[in-house]
Amino acid sequence: MNIEDFRDYCLLKPGVTEETPFGPETLVFKVGGKIFALTDIDTFGSVNLKCDPEFAIELREKYDYVQPGYHMNKKHWNTVLIGTGVTDEQLQEWVDHSYSLVLASLPRTVREAVAGPQE
Numbered sequence: 001m002n003i004e005d006f007r008d009y010c011l012l013k014p015g016v017t018e019e020t021p022f023g024p025e026t027l028v029f030k031v032g033g034k035i036f037a038l039t040d041i042d043t044f045g046s047v048n049l050k051c052d053p054e055f056a057i058e059l060r061e062k063y064d065y066v067q068p069g070y071h072m073n074k075k076h077w078n079t080v081l082i083g084t085g086v087t088d089e090q091l092q093e094w095v096d097h098s099y100s101l102v103l104a105s106l107p108r109t110v111r112e113a114v115a116g117p118q119e
Contacts, residue, residue, distance in 0.1 A: 001088045003027075003044040009092055010037055013099050015114030032110045036102040037095060044082055046070065047091070049098040051078045059094075 001009075010016055010029040019028045022038075029037040039047045051059065053075050059066040065084040069077025080086055080094060103111060 001082070001091055003039070003041065005088075006039065006044065006047070006091070006095075010095060010099075015103075016099075031099060031103050032106040032114055034102045034106065036098040046082055047080045047095075048072055048077055049080060049094050050076055050101050051094070051097060052101065055097070 007018070007027070011018065013031065015031050017030050019030065020026060020041075021028055025041055027039055027041045028035055036050050037047060048069050048071075056068075056076070056078050059078060060068065063085070065081040065086050067079045067081065068074035070079040072079075078094070080091065082091075103114065106114070
């Protein structure tokens with residue numbers, strides 16, 4: 001997966017915005033104003049993704065290319081190294097997981113505005 005495909009995949013999700021709040025080299029994806037993914041625009045060498053703490057440990061133990069979140073809360077964030085074995089399907093699955101975690105943490109009114117009312 002390249003940066004364009006990653007960007008397109010993230011932007012397909014409801015309510016996602018992209019920003020560069022940490023400078024022009026860091027691309028950040030948010031839902032409801034909260035970050036769920038960030039990466040370096042120029043190199044696309046890694047992606048930081050939010051992760052359930054137990055699942056984060058499981059992934060780190062299973063895959064060498066999943067490490068504690070660089071410059072992030074290491075309990076809740078993983079850094080996935082691109083080009084070191086991670087498949088597009090894995091990356092998409094972990095983006096989905098990150099997005100879902102952040103969406104679920106938002107107030108109900110924000111969640112409904114993003115995803116529509118749940119029945």
